[in-house]
Amino acid sequence: MSDPILSLQGVHTDIAQYHILQGVDLDVPRGQVTMLLGRNGVGKTTTLRTIIGHWQAKSGAITFDGAEITGIPTPARARAGIGFVPEDMGIFTDLTVEENMVLAAASGPLDKARLDWIFAAFPPLKTFWRSEAGNLSGGQKQMLSIARAMAEERKLYLIDEPTKGLAPAIVSTMAGALRDLKKQGASVLLVEQNFSVAKALGDTAAVMDDGRIVWTGEMAELSASAELQERLMGLSMEAH
Amino acid sequence: MTAAPDHKPTFADLSLSDRIGKAAPYLLIPVLVVLGFLAIGSTSSWLTLTVSGLAMGMMIFIMASGLTLVFGLMDVINFGHGAFISVGAFVGITVLIWLGSWTGAPSLMLNVAAVLLAVIAAMCVTGALGWGFERVIVRPVYGAHLKQILVTVGGLIVIEQLIHVVWGPEEIFLNRPETLKGAFTFAGAAIERYRVLAVVVGLVLFVAMRLVLRRTKIGLIVRAGVQNGEMVEALGYRLRLVFIGVFVAGSALAGLGGVMWGLYQEVITAGMGEEMMILVFIVVIIGGLGSVEGAFIGALLVGLLQNYIAFLEPKLALISNIGLMTAVLMWRPQGMMPVVKAK
Numbered sequence: 001m002s003d004p005i006l007s008l009q010g011v012h013t014d015i016a017q018y019h020i021l022q023g024v025d026l027d028v029p030r031g032q033v034t035m036l037l038g039r040n041g042v043g044k045t046t047t048l049r050t051i052i053g054h055w056q057a058k059s060g061a062i063t064f065d066g067a068e069i070t071g072i073p074t075p076a077r078a079r080a081g082i083g084f085v086p087e088d089m090g091i092f093t094d095l096t097v098e099e100n101m102v103l104a105a106a107s108g109p110l111d112k113a114r115l116d117w118i119f120a121a122f123p124p125l126k127t128f129w130r131s132e133a134g135n136l137s138g139g140q141k142q143m144l145s146i147a148r149a150m151a152e153e154r155k156l157y158l159i160d161e162p163t164k165g166l167a168p169a170i171v172s173t174m175a176g177a178l179r180d181l182k183k184q185g186a187s188v189l190l191v192e193q194n195f196s197v198a199k200a201l202g203d204t205a206a207v208m209d210d211g212r213i214v215w216t217g218e219m220a221e222l223s224a225s226a227e228l229q230e231r232l233m234g235l236s237m238e239a240h
Numbered sequence: 241m242t243a244a245p246d247h248k249p250t251f252a253d254l255s256l257s258d259r260i261g262k263a264a265p266y267l268l269i270p271v272l273v274v275l276g277f278l279a280i281g282s283t284s285s286w287l288t289l290t291v292s293g294l295a296m297g298m299m300i301f302i303m304a305s306g307l308t309l310v311f312g313l314m315d316v317i318n319f320g321h322g323a324f325i326s327v328g329a330f331v332g333i334t335v336l337i338w339l340g341s342w343t344g345a346p347s348l349m350l351n352v353a354a355v356l357l358a359v360i361a362a363m364c365v366t367g368a369l370g371w372g373f374e375r376v377i378v379r380p381v382y383g384a385h386l387k388q389i390l391v392t393v394g395g396l397i398v399i400e401q402l403i404h405v406v407w408g409p410e411e412i413f414l415n416r417p418e419t420l421k422g423a424f425t426f427a428g429a430a431i432e433r434y435r436v437l438a439v440v441v442g443l444v445l446f447v448a449m450r451l452v453l454r455r456t457k458i459g460l461i462v463r464a465g466v467q468n469g470e471m472v473e474a475l476g477y478r479l480r481l482v483f484i485g486v487f488v489a490g491s492a493l494a495g496l497g498g499v500m501w502g503l504y505q506e507v508i509t510a511g512m513g514e515e516m517m518i519l520v521f522i523v524v525i526i527g528g529l530g531s532v533e534g535a536f537i538g539a540l541l542v543g544l545l546q547n548y549i550a551f552l553e554p555k556l557a558l559i560s561n562i563g564l565m566t567a568v569l570m571w572r573p574q575g576m577m578p579v580v581k582a583k
Binding site: 052053054073074075078079084086090092093094095099102103104106107148 | 457460461463464467468470471472473474475476477478479480579
């Protein structure tokens, strides 16, 4: 793979006394959607949180866009061009939708054209612009969470389970927005439990088990092989 | 901010009980004032006590407003906050003593200028002290509540002893500036001039804090940081700098509160801040951690209730605020308007 946007080499992360990441090696190609897959509790969320800096890697190296970011604090990683959508969405519920978005534009005022693009992807955000984010439905909060990451141009988006618990119509909206991001040339590292969504969106995939990457390859290859899915993720055909 | 889109929100209206629940903390103040009037009976006494209670409440709010943000934003239990109140009072009163010719002159302009200089000096010193306190004492114990209590109480004791070293162990009595002495009569009630000033300063501060928190980006960062600091950092903001700024501002406000309280009591001691911390903590807890609005309402309730009860049943005055805190926490265990949930 030539010049990945993000590269993890031998990354170990501990949370309290637990050794969660046990030598993660992962390359995320530029301009592609990389699915990070695996059973529950194998370290997918920890990997994203280690990349953004919420948890510090105990050892190993993280390189982003050609520069090592292993030791630098979270705000510097974000300003370098990494957008993060956490599993719990991280919405500021006491702030309005507008305030959430204004805050997301860390380097200056919100860009009007970008805002129009976001409104086109997520129309409810326009409707509820002046409303407290805490009053939004679960799906609308997820839209806001992704919209916030999209408020400024980012080189890489780390997105953790954006479709969890959402109705099919909203899942489809999310998938559309992520396709838009990809069209704009952004790279995405996406944790997703919904294999149908993963199949539809992913260009490449990495599968984790026990705190390590145990398989990497084309998403199409993984989608096509029931044996691989069964072996790597415990997925049976009924799950599709 | 960007222009709002022309769409109208279409949320279902809140139910009546939800609306009352949201407004309830704000309604407590007028309810208490009316109950006070009914219990006291005499309009002039009630008016005097109400102004006194509001003045006391505003001064407690000034001292508590910074602490509640420090609690909410930094998850720091700072028992050392009382030291900033004491230091602020001593610095401010020292400046007023130096400017004795200004405070003794029957000129409103000279008196106000003297108080203003005293306040600025007190806020600068306590702000700088807060910066050092955060760096040396608080920073090593972020995330460890028990250690925070131990080291901040230790810091409080050290600073109180340093006050003894610099200003001596005796309490210092002082006179208010000439034009702030005495009272005027309104509707048959004697209203102390200084209490009116305290109410005005408290109100201006409250409005200013609300404006900063609601209309500026730094205010947005603080409000968001109180809720979810990790996410604010993931958006690219260096929350550590905001932490320090809030700590320094909170310390400076404690200094302002110390000057105001010293002039109110007309005597200052090294332990005055420590004594005030009981009321300040009650206000922060019943207001809800991290809530400036909650602290404002809580402070006014504390001030009014203490004055009314002291008049009606003096023996109960000592426990009135504990009773208020118990009642509020039974009603809303997280405080009236919590921004962060108690851990």
